[in-house]
Amino acid sequence: xxxxxxxxxxxxxxxxxxxxxxxxxxxxxxxxxxxxxxxxxxxxxxxxxxxxxxxxxxxxxxxxxxxxxxxxxxxxxxxxxxxxxxxxxxxxxxxxxxxxxxxxxxxxxxxxxxxxxxxxxxxxxxxxxxxxxxxxxxxxxxxxxxxxxxxxxxxxxxxxxxxxxxxxxxxxxxxxxxxxxxxxxxxxxxxxxxxxxxxxxxxxxxxxxxxxxxxxxxxxxxxxxxxxxxxxxxxxxxxxxxxxxxxxxxxxxxxxxxxxxxxxxxxxxxxxxxxxxxxxxxxxxxxxxxxxxxx
Numbered sequence: 001x002x003x004x005x006x007x008x009x010x011x012x013x014x015x016x017x018x019x020x021x022x023x024x025x026x027x028x029x030x031x032x033x034x035x036x037x038x039x040x041x042x043x044x045x046x047x048x049x050x051x052x053x054x055x056x057x058x059x060x061x062x063x064x065x066x067x068x069x070x071x072x073x074x075x076x077x078x079x080x081x082x083x084x085x086x087x088x089x090x091x092x093x094x095x096x097x098x099x100x101x102x103x104x105x106x107x108x109x110x111x112x113x114x115x116x117x118x119x120x121x122x123x124x125x126x127x128x129x130x131x132x133x134x135x136x137x138x139x140x141x142x143x144x145x146x147x148x149x150x151x152x153x154x155x156x157x158x159x160x161x162x163x164x165x166x167x168x169x170x171x172x173x174x175x176x177x178x179x180x181x182x183x184x185x186x187x188x189x190x191x192x193x194x195x196x197x198x199x200x201x202x203x204x205x206x207x208x209x210x211x212x213x214x215x216x217x218x219x220x221x222x223x224x225x226x227x228x229x230x231x232x233x234x235x236x237x238x239x240x241x242x243x244x245x246x247x248x249x250x251x252x253x254x255x256x257x258x259x260x261x262x263x264x265x266x267x268x269x270x271x272x273x274x275x276x277x278x279x280x281x282x283x284x285x286x287x288x289x290x291x292x293x294x295x
Contacts, residue, residue: 024218025204025225032203033196036145037105050083051097051152055187057083058161058180065173073176077165084158096151096188107196108143108236112228115141115235141236145194150187157183194285197233198240201226202277205253209270212260219260227253233284240284244276252276 023031057080064073087093110118118137125134160183167176208222227250234246252273259266 023207025207025222028204028207028222029200029225029229032200033105033107035203036194036196036199037103048087048097048099048152050087051154052099054080054083054157054161055099055152055184058184061164062177062180065168065177070168070173074165074168077161077168081158081161081165084154084161087154088158093154095154097154098149098151099187101147101149104146104148105196106142106144106146108141108232112231112235115232143196143232143236144238145196147192147194149190151190153186153188156186160186192285193238195233195236195238195281197229197236198238198277198281198284201229201233201249202274202281204229205270205274205277208256209266209274212256212266212270213264216260216264220257223253223257223260238284240280241286242276242280242283244280249273249277249280 057076060076061073061080064070064076087097108115118141122134122137125131125137160179164176164179164183167173167179204222204226208219208226211222212219230246230249230253252269256266256269256273259269
């Protein structure tokens, strides 16, 4: 399993990008993964600095309350409120302000046989109660790009800071601390997963479509590799809400293979398959977890 960690503020990702038709299937797959990582870097969006500052200042306020530095706590709280008022002044201010984001790319390098062997080992470990060992094995069955973004809720957070300021002014430091800790607990963590095998399959089919007439043998290798990637995606449990299924995609690939081996008039078949796979991929790329960030 190959893992790469890329940290930045926030990102919106569209994993498309071209492939070079002259490449081998392995090279096409490698380029597809690299293109996805490059797109993440290129399309990164800066954090909302005011939101980051507000969170840092909130933590400073809690520290100063612990040290009985009431005047310092008041000043930092005023600064935090001021930072967010700057954001609130914008008419297009978003409901969630990104303060941090991490992209983790994990590529599974095994095959279908190794996936089955790992799953069998997990089942055996669970039978004898070795849950943590089983969990560590399951963690290896990933081939995806994970995007985790932490956001500050603009609707509730400023109000919480103002309430805390009121309590401090009234000498109610315990109540102020409770409100601030609650505010930090409302930071929203969003996670999105992009399955790499589906992404690779898309790139391989695109590459095959470009050389179906000029290099029939390599085109067929690309299609076989795409079929294998889709089988791996299915074995790893990546699902899509699309009406298209893995079987539909596999049948479409088989139909193209027969056409290439015969009259070789597969343009329309390729077009239909890429359309199906594009929809399938887009609906497989989805938010899988939204929760409050633990602070």
